[in-house]
Amino acid sequence: MKSDDRKLGICVIGSGRAGMIHARNFARRVTRARLVALTDPHAPTLADARAELEVETGYADYRQALADLRVDAVVVVTPTSLHREVVLAAARAGKHVLCEKPMAMDVRECDDMIDSCARASVKLQIGFMRRYDESFRAAKERLDAGEIGEAVLVKSLTHGPSVPQEWMYDIAKSNGPLAEVNSHDIDAARWFTGSEIAEVYAVGGNFRCPQAREKYPDFYDNVAMVCRFADGRQGFIDGAVSVGYGYDSRMEIVGTRGVLFVGRTEQDSVVGCSADRGIVRPFVKSWRTLFTEAYYAEDQDFVDCILDGREPRVRGIDGRMAVAVVNAGNRSIVERRPVGVEGVSA
Ligand SMILES: NC(=O)c1ccc[n+]([C@@H]2O[C@H](COP(=O)([O-])OP(=O)(O)OC[C@H]3O[C@@H](n4cnc5c(N)ncnc54)[C@H](O)[C@@H]3O)[C@@H](O)[C@H]2O)c1
Incomplete structure (x- = not known):
């Protein structure tokens, strides 16, 4: 379908933190x-979201939205454990889907989602917005142009400032920080190397969230994971939540002839210097501000893919492979040994 005069009707399912980023984009910026x-x-x-964006229609039950004929496509931004259920229902209703990362809880769920969207001939895009970020894209282009030779080692970290939502403490419901935070690093590592992660060894611990220790003894707020790719390349991913100091998301790609550093830590280009405070260089505060443009580009591309009949840049298989690595990492933490990634031979 190619049309410039028709506007695609969007419904955002889940109006929490990430949902409102997408909702604001679709309400204000996406053409x-x-x-x-x-x-x-x-x-x-729901009431706050509708009031802020002056959206008349709000549904308590997403199934009502799927029956709304004005809705052509949905953005699934519910807690992760609901992604499969909502995406399957959306596909059955013939709605295109942009599903936030992590795609689902395990690869079986991902397969169901990929199959049902394919059967219904609707698009399925996964929310790895770093692939739309200017600096990540520039680094990828320079790597592909051969600037540092072959990528040998990909190091990637994500540290989040805030205390997790209650549902995220429960590893059975969220798959923990490897899923919630490091899915992005896993995807970026696959994207940069063009190779699959075949084996991981991960260690985790809860160092900053004492409030979760009793009720959620499996919860870890810090994780370090060594990765071996199918073609022998190396990876290292670290993740942390509740760090307080800011939002930290950086990569280092070590090649046969050089290195690329990606990501910034400065909130802006202003540096203060005073006798009483010394040098003040504010740290990036939030993923919301660091990746504002990437979320917008991701949302715009979703619409353009549907209206122009293109395949999404980030597909179901990308979400699935990240979930497979998350599952292997969580198993490695519990079993204290290297674990192979399902379906990838080393
Ligand atoms: N791409 C990113 O960088 C990014 C950033 C943050 C969160 N996320 C992902 O987005 C998803 C949501 O995370 P969040 O931080 O916004 O969580 P959140 O808890 O702030 O929001 C989730 C919202 O979903 C609502 N909800 C629960 N059940 C629902 C249902 N059946 N139908 C509709 N809505 C329902 C909740 O009431 C809540 O408002 C998670 O999968 C998370 O991993 C992605």
Whole structure:
């Protein structure tokens, strides 16, 4: 379908932190689309979201949104354990899907989602917005142009400032920080190397969230994971939540002839220097601000893919492979040994 005069009707399912990033984009910036509805079972969250974006239609139950004929496509931004259920229902209703990362809880769920979207001939895009970020894209282009030779080692880290939401403490519901935080690093490592991670060894521990220790003894707020790729390349991923100091997301790609550093830590280009405070260089505060443009580009590309009949740049298989690595990493933490990634031979 190619059309410039028609606006794609979008519904955001889940109006929490990440949901509102997408909702604001579709309400205010994305062209050829219109935010027609929001959903959230939590009434105050839904009411605030609708009021802020002046969206008339709000549904407590996402299934009502799927029956709304004005909705052509949905953005699934519920807690991860609901992604499969919502995506399958959306596909059955013939709606295109942008599903936030992590795609699902395990590869079986991912396969169901990929199959049902393929059967329904609807697009399935996964929310790895770093692939739309200017600096990540520039680094990838320079790597592909041969600037540092062959990538040998990919190091990637993500540290988040805030205390996790309650559902994230429960590893059975969220797959923990490897899923919630490091999915992005796993995807970027696959993207930069063009290779699959075949084996991982991960260690985790809870150092900063004492409030979660009793109720969620498996929860880890810090993780370090060594990766071996199928073609022998090396990876190292570290993740942390509740760090307090800011949002930290950086990569280092070591090649046969050089190195690329990606990501910044400065909030802006202003540096203060005073007698009483010394040098003040504010750290990036949030993923919301660091990746504002990447989320926008991701949302715009989703709409353009649908209207122009293109395949999404980040597909179901990308979400699936990241989930496979997350599952292997979580098993490695528990079993204290290297674990092979399902379906990838070393
Ligand atoms: N791409 C990114 O960088 C990024 C950043 C943050 C979160 N996420 C992902 O987005 C998803 C949501 O995370 P969040 O931080 O926004 O969580 P959140 O808890 O802030 O928001 C989730 C929202 O979903 C709502 N919800 C629960 N059940 C629902 C249902 N059945 N139907 C509709 N809504 C429902 C909740 O009431 C809540 O408002 C997670 O999968 C998370 O990993 C991605």
